[in-house]
Amino acid sequence: xxxKQAEQQYLAEHQRAYAGRAFAVWNPHNVPVSxxxxxxxxxxxxxxxxxxxxxxxxxxxxxxxxxCSAEGYMxxxxxxLEGTAEYRHEGDYRPHYPDGYRMEFVPSGQIETHAGLQxxxxxxxxxxxxxxxx
Numbered sequence: 001x002x003x004k005q006a007e008q009q010y011l012a013e014h015q016r017a018y019a020g021r022a023f024a025v026w027n028p029h030n031v032p033v034s035x036x037x038x039x040x041x042x043x044x045x046x047x048x049x050x051x052x053x054x055x056x057x058x059x060x061x062x063x064x065x066x067x068c069s070a071e072g073y074m075x076x077x078x079x080x081l082e083g084t085a086e087y088r089h090e091g092d093y094r095p096h097y098p099d100g101y102r103m104e105f106v107p108s109g110q111i112e113t114h115a116g117l118q119x120x121x122x123x124x125x126x127x128x129x130x131x132x133x134x
Contacts, residue, residue, distance in 0.1 A: 021081040023103040041078040041105040060123025063092045075105040
């Protein structure tokens with residue numbers, strides 16, 4: 001078990017290592033980036049030291065998840081940042097959006113007011129409700 005001080009130090013070192021990296025973009029057809037669908041990353045809750053990081057496609061499809069001890073690890077762990085978690089891009093993101101996508105991480109304090117993420121969550125909820133109907 002680690003100390004609270006060590007946890008804070010590890011997180012600060014992690015954030016320094018990834019500071020300044022842009023959100024990842026997959027654009028094989030070189031279209032305007034603003035036209036690419038978005039894959040959102042966000043903190044789906046949990047408790048201190050055990051948070052649920054999710055990646056959700058613009059169309060409402062959940063593409064990935066990861067347990068994180070702090071929200072500050074989520075953008076890299078989900079592959080939201082350039083050069084991170086390439087296995088997620090190859091295995092989950094590119095197969096879902098083979099014509100391209102862009103990543104965006106939404107901090108927990110902005111989830112409720114982020115129109116794009118809220119629209120994706122609504123689509124996910126609609127799809128889940130449709131599956132539950134006989």
